[in-house]
Amino acid sequence: MAERAKPRQAQDKLAFLLSLVPYLMDHDRVSVATAAKHFGVPQEQVREAVRLIGVSGIPGDTAAYQHGDLFDIAWDDFEENDEIVITNLVAIDDSPRFSAREAAALIAGLQYLSALPENADREAIATLTAKLSRGASAEPSQVAVEASETDDTLALARESVTKGVQLSFDYLNSQGQAERRRVDPLRVESVDADWYLRGWDHLREAVRTFRLDRISNPEVTAEPITHGATDVSLPDKLFEGSVDDLIVTIDIAPSAAPLLADYIPDNAETVEHDGRLRTTVRVSHYHGLKRLVASMPGVATVVGPPEARAVVAEWAAAGAARYR
Amino acid sequence: MEERLFSLVLALLATDSGLTKNEILSTVQGYSQKYSHSGDNSNLERQFERDKDDIRELGVPLETIDSPGQAGNNQNLRYRIPRGAYELPADIAFSPEETALLNLAAMVWREGSISGESRRAIIKLRSLGVETTEPVLTYAPRVRVRDAAFEPLGISLEKRQYVRFAYLKPGDAEASVRTVAPLALVQHQGRWHLYADENGTNKTFLLRRIVSQVAALAKTFPAPPADTKDRALLELEDVWNRNTAIVEVEPGTDAATRLRRRRGSSVAASGALELHYSDTNIFADELASFGPEALVISPPDLRDAVRTRLERSAADHG
Known part of the structure; x- marks a missing residue:
């Protein structure tokens, strides 16, 4: 693994060097802090790159890397004021092209995001895709993601954030109860074809995650929001554990384990058992569990506690009974 | 280095x-x-x-x-x-809005080598010095690339090398070894598919059914047309359109809300939902999760598949 990781890092650093030079050319004088912020990298990475650029160049006519064959920077400004001024340029005039795979990654990403209200202008997306293709050094790789469907809820969530007001909607929780919820939208997240809204829930007075396809009758209200995206720090995991969570032991086929990754706590102990993995999952109630397990027939089995097994058995049996 | x-x-x-x-x-x-x-x-x-x-x-x-x-x-x-x-052609420029969109597009990839590629693409984009506009609503989109076959297929796709792998078709007891020219990798309905040429015929393989390592062969093939990936998606979409199921849902349940909001869902004259799907086995898994809230009326193979699944789950937990 380490051997593979090393060239990757070197490639990342090379891409940064080749990108930093044209940026510096366009800025007669720029602080290390500004450049680091622009590229989204630590300041020390910029300093390291500038030090390297300052002593790099081309062999030149004499093949001896003479002074004029090297980049030069105003070293005093750099060492004393943390500012970058390039005083001699060699070889590089412009930004590099995207690789076929780089362009393809962005194009496929754009395609996937076509449901966002920001992407309502399909023509703009087509123009952008064409620019990326033309800006690549080879035909972009054949990788694509199905366009997501435009969803009214997203447009309304955006509108409510713009206006600073709450969004209300009917929401069916996984126990099957419908409630009218009022939410300050904080962030829209997705995993493949599933989309989620995370927001401050005024009913629960806490951050909650809502599946977009469980939301009905969304409405922008006149009530001002109390929590903005910058006021609340959202955990990375879409589904957070809580102290009230129920712990369930489950046997799962190794190939299907990734499907449950979101529910398996970080410290869960996993052991092999008859060719299956035995591990624990956290769920807020058994009603969510029964749906999850019923979608993995023969692949995931609840081992215990007995109540959890019974809830799944009853759910599946009730479903099967409808076919008799 | x-x-x-x-x-x-x-x-x-x-x-x-x-x-x-x-x-x-x-x-x-x-x-x-x-x-x-x-x-x-x-x-x-x-x-x-x-x-x-x-x-x-x-x-x-x-x-x-x-x-x-x-x-x-x-x-x-x-x-x-x-x-x-x-060099990036001089006439290619990106507006602050476009740059913001591309930042989001790059954020979609957070696993595997494709995340490195999108990260490098963004570094190159930033060399143009364009400041971005912040989107009003914050987004954290993500497409997963968890199938082990994704990485090796991506490399062979790029190098235009034939590949060999074992593929388990649903219903088959054993996997069969397939040798194909990989033409495109496409995600449809949340699942990755390989679009490939096998003995002169274009076929689609579900990545999660590739059960062996993917071996790259020395033999290469010519570049496919630029729109191959779009054709692959269209073919998947055709299959999806052709497969129609009639499903009764209990009003007011999770099944009713979510299946009604499923893409392409419509209400048939009987009041049941008419739904489209790509793959009987995968859709049967999805429908089984709804337990007694959904009842498949047709087609018979889907009906049987859901019933068998529910009976299996009930038996496994009895």
Whole structure:
């Protein structure tokens, strides 16, 4: 693994060097802090790159890397004021092209995001895709993601954030109860074809995650929001554990384990058992569990506690009974 | 290491007529220090071969040309990076709004080598110096690439190499070994598919049903047309449109809300939902999760598949 990781890092650093030079050319004088912020990298990475650029160049006519064959920077400004001024340029005039795979990654990403209200202008997306293709050094790789469907809820969530007001909607929780919820939208997240809204829930007075396809009758209200995206720090995991969570032991086929990754706590102990993995999952109630397990027939089995097994058995049996 | 790669790119950008391998190894920083004028440089030559691959992977068009009057003499091949093919065309610019969209598009990839590629694409984009506009609503989109076959297939796709793998078709007891030319990787309905040519016929394989390692073969194939990935998606969409299920849902339940909101869902005259799907087994898994809230009326194979699943789950937990 380490051997593979090393060239990757070197490639990342090379891409940064080749990108930093044209940026510096366009800025007669720029602080290390500004450049680091622009590229989204630590300041020390910029300093390291500038030090390297300052002593790099081309062999030149004499093949001896003479002074004029090297980049030069105003070293005093750099060492004393943390500012970058390039005083001699060699070889590089412009930004590099995207690789076929780089362009393809962005194009496929754009395609996937076509449901966002920001992407309502399909023509703009087509123009952008064409620019990326033309800006690549080879035909972009054949990788694509199905366009997501435009969803009214997203447009309304955006509108409510713009206006600073709450969004209300009917929401069916996984126990099957419908409630009218009022939410300050904080962030829209997705995993493949599933989309989620995370927001401050005024009913629960806490951050909650809502599946977009469980939301009905969304409405922008006149009530001002109390929590903005910058006021609340959202955990990375879409589904957070809580102290009230129920712990369930489950046997799962190794190939299907990734499907449950979101529910398996970080410290869960996993052991092999008859060719299956035995591990624990956290769920807020058994009603969510029964749906999850019923979608993995023969692949995931609840081992215990007995109540959890019974809830799944009853759910599946009730479903099967409808076919008799 | 990046010092040597950077020096190599600079040297090859600066030359019009190209440099021979010997000139590179004996003069370019990072190589010249290790170059022996009398002895064996085979280690350094192997290093140079790896560096060429690393640089090309970044989209740097490193090309070889014959030395004048010495066509076909491999020892005297000359290497260079033609400026026009290296630089982003001058008329390509991105607005702050476009840059913001591309930042989001890059955020979609957070696993595997494709996340590295999108990260590098963004670094290159930032070299243009465009400031971005912040979107009103914050987004954290993510497409997963968890199938083990994704990485090796992506590489073979790029190198246009035939691949061989074991594929388990649902209902089959054993996997069959398939040898195909990989043409495109597409995600449809949240699942990755390989679109490939098998003995002259285009076929679609579900990545999660590839049950062996993917072996890359030496044999290569010509580049497919640029719109191959779009054709692959269209074919999947055709299958999806052709497969129609009639499903009764209990009003007011999770099944009613979510299946009604499923893409392409409509209400049939009977009041039941008419739904489209790609794959009987995968859709049956999804429908089984709804337990008694959904009842499949047709087609019979889907109905049987859901029923069997529910009976299995009930038995496993009884």
